[in-house]
């Protein structure tokens with residue numbers, strides 16, 4: 001069994017983005033309730049961690065942006081973007097969310113745990129250098145990846161984003177560098193509008209952003225096929241020393257914001273592929289960060305299935321596709337995938 005660290009804190013429940021907002025504290029409360037069970041308390045590590053400092057946040061964000069979010073502290077309500085609002089403790093929660101990812105990559109890089117999952121909110125992958133948007137205040141995963149590069153000796157990070165939405169903020173944070181390979185699957189065209197197949201990076205970063213824009217309706221097998229056929233060969237050529245994941249559960253079949261059709265079994269399958277790739281390429285170093293997910297049951301079950309895969313306990317049901325078996329089970333139509341493949345082929349042998 002592996003040592004899997006899970007990052008939770010009650011402060012994350014105190015960020016209130018507004019009455020009946022889909023990005024609700026209940027999204028985490030249902031998961032935390034499960035994790036309180038003795039079997040999970042015994043199975044996972046629950047490390048302590050502290051808030052990211054302004055200096056750490058400013059490796060990704062402008063001082064003006066950090067100051068703008070900080071200015072919301074203690075205020076009953078502030079609106080930073082049409083769908084991004086804050087409550088008195090949002091700034092502290094957002095700093096702590098980024099701090100969870102920082103502590104997580106520190107532990108993984110030092111071997112203090114094998115892998116981990118930051119179960120935090122507000123989410124992060126839409127947050128730009130100078131702008132909060134899409135329910136996100138600070139870009140948690142980008143801040144963590146930058147910390148791993150700048151302070152922990154990481155040289156190449158594979159950053160996989162399976163959230164329903166394109167992680168515009170993460171892409172833009174690393175668009176001109178080859179030290180982070182950003183790979184995103186997302187519904188398209190859709191919020192936030194970025195993530196076209198022709199967005200491949202610039203300068204030294206050219207070829208180190210891979211976007212897989214997808215129509216809705218794709219199921220477990222489709223996602224597993226994309227991970228096996230495109231992500232896995234690219235990862236083997238890139239040879240990362242750390243894999244990080246923006247894990248969004250809004251690709252769940254019952255999510256109110258999206259129209260993908262991934263099941264709990266599919267989430268376990270994606271986690272299994274990534275766990276195996278991490279074992280093969282970087283001594284198992286893998287760190288996941290929660291992004292979206294708005295069907296409470298789907299997100300809760302998905303997170304627990306992913307944790308079971310990370311820790312080596314296994315999801316408990318056969319996971320078709322995670323072991324390449326499904327490839328012989330007939331063709332799956334994935335509109336647009338050939339175009340993605342043709343563009344990625346200019347940079348990678350796939």
Ligand SMILES: [Zn+2]
Pocket residue numbers: 163164165248250291292293
């Ligand atoms: Zn999302």
